[in-house]
Amino acid sequence: MMRTLRLTCEDAESTRDVGAAVGRHAPAGTVVLLQGDLGAGKTVFAQGVGRGLESPTTVNSPTFVLMNEHLAGRLPMRHADLYRLDDLDLIAELGLDQAALGGILLVEWPERGEGALPEEHLHVQITPLADDISEDALDASPRELLLTASGEQAESLLDNLAAQFAAVPA
Ligand SMILES: Nc1ncnc2c1ncn2[C@@H]1O[C@H](COP(=O)(O)OP(=O)(O)OP(=O)(O)O)[C@@H](O)[C@H]1O
Numbered sequence: 001m002m003r004t005l006r007l008t009c010e011d012a013e014s015t016r017d018v019g020a021a022v023g024r025h026a027p028a029g030t031v032v033l034l035q036g037d038l039g040a041g042k043t044v045f046a047q048g049v050g051r052g053l054e055s056p057t058t059v060n061s062p063t064f065v066l067m068n069e070h071l072a073g074r075l076p077m078r079h080a081d082l083y084r085l086d087d088l089d090l091i092a093e094l095g096l097d098q099a100a101l102g103g104i105l106l107v108e109w110p111e112r113g114e115g116a117l118p119e120e121h122l123h124v125q126i127t128p129l130a131d132d133i134s135e136d137a138l139d140a141s142p143r144e145l146l147l148t149a150s151g152e153q154a155e156s157l158l159d160n161l162a163a164q165f166a167a168v169p170a
C-alpha cells in the first residue's frame with residue numbers, strides 16, 4: 001500500500017481534480033489535513049472534495065466560522081480552519097476527533113491543532129513551485145501536492161489516487 005504520493009498541479013482546476021477524487025473515493029470517517037501557506041490552495045482542494053461528493057453547497061473558506069458543514073452530498077463533509085485558533089482548549093471544544101464520524105473531515109491549518117486531531121488521516125502538503133506567484137490571478141501557478149497516508153484507510157485511498165494521477169517519482 002502507498003504511503004506517499006507526489007503530484008504537480010499546474011493550475012487550480014488540477015488541484016480541485018485531486019480533491020474531487022478524494023471526494024469520490026474516501027470512505028466515511030476519512031480525515032484530510034490540508035497544510036500549506038496562506039493562498040497555497042487548501043480551500044481550492046476542499047472545493048474539489050465537495051465536488052467529488054456531489055455536495056450541492058458551495059465550499060468556501062471557513063476562516064471566520066471555524067467549521068462549515070456540507071451535509072447533502074454522498075457523505076457529510078465538515079470543513080474546519082484552525083488559522084484563527086491558537087488556544088488548544090478551544091480547538092478541543094470543536095470536537096475534531098469526532099467530526100469525521102460517518103463522513104469526511106477536512107482541516108486547514110492542522111499544525112495549529114496538533115494533539116486534537118485524529119492520528120489516522122491523509123495529510124496533504126501544498127507548496128507553490130513558482131517563485132513568482134503573480135500568476136495566481138490566472139488560477140494557474142504550479143503547486144506540488146505531497147500526500148501522506150497515516151493508517152490503512154488513508155493508504156488505500158492513496159492507492160486509488162495513485163491509480164488515477166500520473167505520479168512524478170518522489
Ligand atoms: N495550481 C494551483 N492550485 C491551487 N490553487 C491555485 C493554483 N494556481 C493558482 N491558484 C490560486 O491560488 C489561490 C488559492 O487560494 P486558497 O483560498 O485555496 O488558499 P488557502 O491555502 O486556502 O489559503 P488560506 O490559508 O488563506 O485559507 C486561489 O486563488 C487559486 O485560484
Ligand SMILES: [Mg+2]
Pocket residue numbers: 042043044061062081108
Ligand atoms: Mg483556505
